[in-house]
Each structure stands twice: as structure tokens, then as C-alpha cells.
Amino acid sequence: MSKKNYVFVIPCSGIGKSLGTVGRKAAYKVVEELRPRPTRTTCLALLTVGDEETLKEVREHPCISIDGCPAKCAQKNIEASKGRLMKSLMVTDTLRRHKELRPEGVIELNPEGCELANLLAEEAAKIVDEILESRD
Amino acid sequence: MSIVKNKVGIVSCSGEEIPEGTISRIATRIVLEKLRPEETVTICLPLFLAGGEGERAFARVFPTITVDGCEKRCAEIGTKKYSGRPAATIVVTDILKKYPNLKLGHRDELSAEEWEFTENVAEELAMKVGEVLGNGKELGGNGETCQKAER
Numbered sequence: 001m002s003k004k005n006y007v008f009v010i011p012c013s014g015i016g017k018s019l020g021t022v023g024r025k026a027a028y029k030v031v032e033e034l035r036p037r038p039t040r041t042t043c044l045a046l047l048t049v050g051d052e053e054t055l056k057e058v059r060e061h062p063c064i065s066i067d068g069c070p071a072k073c074a075q076k077n078i079e080a081s082k083g084r085l086m087k088s089l090m091v092t093d094t095l096r097r098h099k100e101l102r103p104e105g106v107i108e109l110n111p112e113g114c115e116l117a118n119l120l121a122e123e124a125a126k127i128v129d130e131i132l133e134s135r136d
Numbered sequence: 137m138s139i140v141k142n143k144v145g146i147v148s149c150s151g152e153e154i155p156e157g158t159i160s161r162i163a164t165r166i167v168l169e170k171l172r173p174e175e176t177v178t179i180c181l182p183l184f185l186a187g188g189e190g191e192r193a194f195a196r197v198f199p200t201i202t203v204d205g206c207e208k209r210c211a212e213i214g215t216k217k218y219s220g221r222p223a224a225t226i227v228v229t230d231i232l233k234k235y236p237n238l239k240l241g242h243r244d245e246l247s248a249e250e251w252e253f254t255e256n257v258a259e260e261l262a263m264k265v266g267e268v269l270g271n272g273k274e275l276g277g278n279g280e281t282c283q284k285a286e287r
Contacts, residue, residue, distance in 0.1 A: 010152075011152060012150075012180065012182060013148075013149075013150030013151075013152070013161070013180045013181055013182050014180065015148055015150070015161050015164060015165070015178055015180050015181075016178060016179070016180055020180070024152060024244075025244065027152065028152075028243070028244045041152055041153060042152070042153050043149065043150050043151050043152050043153045043154070043157060043210065044150045044152065044181075044182045045149045045150040045151065045181050045182060045210035045211065045214060046208065046210060047182070047185075048181055048182045048184060048185045048210065048214050049208075049210045049213045049214045049217065051208065051210075071180070071183055071186055071187060072186060073180055073182035073183050073185075073186040073187075074182070075186075076182075076185065076186035077182045077185050077186055080185055080186075106165050106169075107162055107165045107166070107169070
């Protein structure tokens with residue numbers, strides 16, 4: 001695979017809620033552990049302020065958004081930036097399938113929240129594979 | 137639209153890509169949860185673009201302090217662009233210059249030294265909250281200091 005062939009996994013900033021922390025942890029899990037070579041992340045705020053270099057990157061590469069709440073900041077910021085959004089994930093969808101994993105804490109996530117992030121990361125990693133397979 | 141004078145809005149950069157962003161977010165949460173819980177509110181920065189006029193009114197309703205991880209100053213620029221001029225600003229990399237021996241590592245998991253630094257950033261932020269509100273000295277509702285606060 002070409003070094004230029006990678007997927008952005010972009011979580012919401014999620015400073016206000018545990019669900020945002022779950023989304024961010026899931027993104028880190030994908031880009032650092034599950035699929036470190038074909039994925040990257042970036043600061044969502046760079047899209048919010050219209051950073052030229054970051055706009056170019058998200059327009060050239062497939063993006064997966066991970067949002068903690070219905071405001072869908074990651075999805076909407078990628079869309080507003082005309083980024084190549086391939087899939088939008090919501091933490092609440094994963095939580096609905098695993099109701100026992102109720103996340104708590106923003107600074108430090110409880111074990112249930114960490115487990116929820118791991119499950120969400122696995123979902124995102126599979127989508128990364130699908131995107132890359134479809135490009136081969 | 138009148139400004140709320142007894143609360144300060146804190147806008148942190150999202151900073152997912154770098155450890156300084158994580159420090160910005162956690163310092164902000166320490167102030168919100170422990171040091172100045174009754175006097176501070178926050179908003180997710182990307183909501184300025186993703187949300188509506190209600191969200192974009194944030195810096196016109198609250199005097200605002202922006203907390204940025206790096207020199208790109210997304211929180212400061214974004215707040216000015218969408219909402220209003222902040223009353224004060226903090227940049228983590230500027231504070232970091234006072235700690236030449238501290239090398240930041242992982243962008244999600246902070247070391248003990250990075251936690252201590254983050255608590256110092258939170259205290260600087262809490263002092264700025266006090267300055268903006270005009271009651272600059274005490275931290276927290278009961279005079280609690282950051283070091284005493286439990287994580």
C-alpha cells in the first residue's frame with residue numbers, strides 16, 4: 001500500500017461529555033494500535049478554523065467521523081470542509097448495542113467507557129479495511 | 137443580548153493530534169469540575185461551525201478565555217471568527233517554555249510529570265478566570281487548590 005493511501009479517523013472534540021471521550025479514545029485505538037499504518041487523525045479544530053493544509057488533506061483522503069452526541073460536530077465539520085466523508089460513526093449507536101457499558105468521566109473514563117471505546121474502535125477498523133479494499 | 141457577568145466561558149482547542157491538545161482539554165476540565173465549578177462553562181469548539189446561532193452567541197453571552205495547545209491557536213481564532221473576541225487567552229506551548237526539562241510523550245495517556253504540568257496550566261487558567269471576574273485570588277468554591285483536588 002502506498003504511503004499516500006491512508007484514511008483519516010476524526011473524532012469530535014467532545015470536551016463536555018463522556019461520550020466525546022469515548023469517541024476520541026476509539027480514534028486513538030484505531031490509529032495507534034489497530035490500523036497504525038493506513039490511518040491518521042487530525043485536530044478537528046483545524047477544520048473549524050479552515051486550516052488550508054488540513055482542508056487539502058481531508059479533501060484528498062477518505063475520512064471516518066466519530067461523534068459523541070447528536071450535534072455531530074466531526075461529521076458536520078468534515079462536510080463543511082468538503083472532505084471525503086466515507087462513514088459517520090456515533091458513540092451512541094455502539095452504546096445502544098452494549099447498554100451495559102455506560103461511560104462515565106470526562107478527564108478519566110471508567111472501565112465500561114474504555115471497553116465501549118475498544119468496541120467502537122474495532123467497528124472503525126473494519127470500515128478502514130473496507131475503504132482500502134474498495135480502492136485496491 | 138446581555139452578557140453574563142458572573143460566569144466565564146472557556147473554549148479549549150480540540151487538539152486530538154498532539155499532547156498539548158490533551159493538556160488543554162484536561163486543564164479546562166479541571167477548572168470546570170474542581171477549581172471554578174460555579175463560575176465556568178464550556179462549549180466544544182467545533183460546535184461553532186456545526187451548531188447554530190445559539191452556539192455562535194457563546195462569546196457574546198459569556199466573557200471568554202481560550203485555551204490552545206499550540207501556536208496555531210485554533211480556539212482563539214475560531215472564537216474570534218464565529219463568536220466574539222475572547223477576554224483572555226492561554227497557549228500551552230508558551231507555558232511549556234517555563235519547563236525546559238519536560239518532554240511531552242503520548243497524546244492520550246499523560247505521565248505523572250505531565251499531569252503535574254497540566255494541573256499548573258489549570259491553575260493559571262483558574263487565575264485568569266478570577267481576573268476576568270474581578271475576584272482573582274481564591275481557587276474553587278472552597279479555596280481548594282489544584283494539587284488537593286482528586287482526579
